[in-house]
């Protein structure tokens with residue numbers, strides 16, 4: 403059908419025309435004297451999105467998963483022991499990734515839909531009197547369950563336990579959409595990908611390294627090659643890369659940073675909260691439940707919606723795609739077939755999200771889940787009319 407398909411998975415997100423245009427250009431020689439301007443423009447402006455001062459950001463050509471490996475191998479010694487919390491599919495995969503790289507990972511389990519159990523984490527750290535744990539792995543926004551964890555509380559647990567472990571935080575579905583405070587939370591390695599809050603195609607991984615973690619990069623003994631930050635740091639200082647950079651993506655990222663600066667990061671975060679609140683009003687009006695078990699855990703980038711018993715969420719998702727050209731996120735891991743996800747992040751406004759909510763209503767009814775047509779959409783519209791934050795809707799003439 404003509405018209406744009408509706409992409410409402412929690413990444414990749416819609417790529418705005420401005421970014422597409424910025425990427426659509428002839429290649430240039432990445433060893434030319436004009437190239438460093440682009441490198442510096444990107445690298446100098448990225449840390450603000452992480453809430454980082456005094457550290458450094460690295461950009462690699464890969465998806466977000468590569469940044470797990472980059473963060474771990476550049477700061478740990480071979481075989482080091484780590485502590486992680488598993489509360490969804492992505493925290494699970496983070497653990498798997500670390501184990502595949504040869505690290506020993508102790509895991510604290512939390513029910514999916516709940517968040518990081520900070521008390522258990524603190525107890526485990528306090529028990530580790532020999533400081534065998536060299537790192538703590540945490541996911542800021544569990545994209546599978548739609549839960550945002552309190553990373554400030556994780557840092558507080560480390561502080562109370564007086565534990566020196568590095569704090570690794572996956573912010574792949576939060577950074578650029580939700581406030582991320584690397585300095586304030588004492589995040590040592592913060593991990594992002596281009597295809598979510600940065601509104602880009604997949605293909606750039608970004609990792610922010612704190613000042614505290616910097617010497618670890620020099621001394622780590624884990625094998626590392628492509629993701630070695632040491633040659634990257636040397637070349638980046640010259641405005642260059644140790645190998646051919648993903649040029650189109652760098653142009654796109656430069657434009658993404660322009661757009662984020664123009665909107666203002668606080669407005670970006672407020673817009674995500676505003677959109678997510680409307681989506682949650684719709685879900686409530688449908689009589690469906692979120693996977694996230696408490697309001698303070700609700701993610702402003704993705705809502706994971708539980709399907710009523712007996713309805714296969716995978717079939718509804720496929721039907722929404724085939725019939726209405728609406729892409730919804732699948733239930734992942736133990737939520738497979740039981741939930742669908744609405745991604746509400748990136749280049750998005752209320753009317754776009756209202757369109758997606760309309761598609762959900764039709765697909766649900768087609769699957770025999772009777773929700774009154776317009777009920778969720780109406781609830782969202784009512785919320786958005788009454789609650790627009792200052793700055794939303796005032797950007798004219800793009």
Ligand code: PLP
Nearest residue numbers: 465466467492545572574575595
């Ligand atoms: N971590 C989180 C929280 C994610 O949401 C994702 C992808 O959705 C990943 C890691 C994996 O990132 P990528 O698919 O870019 O490798």
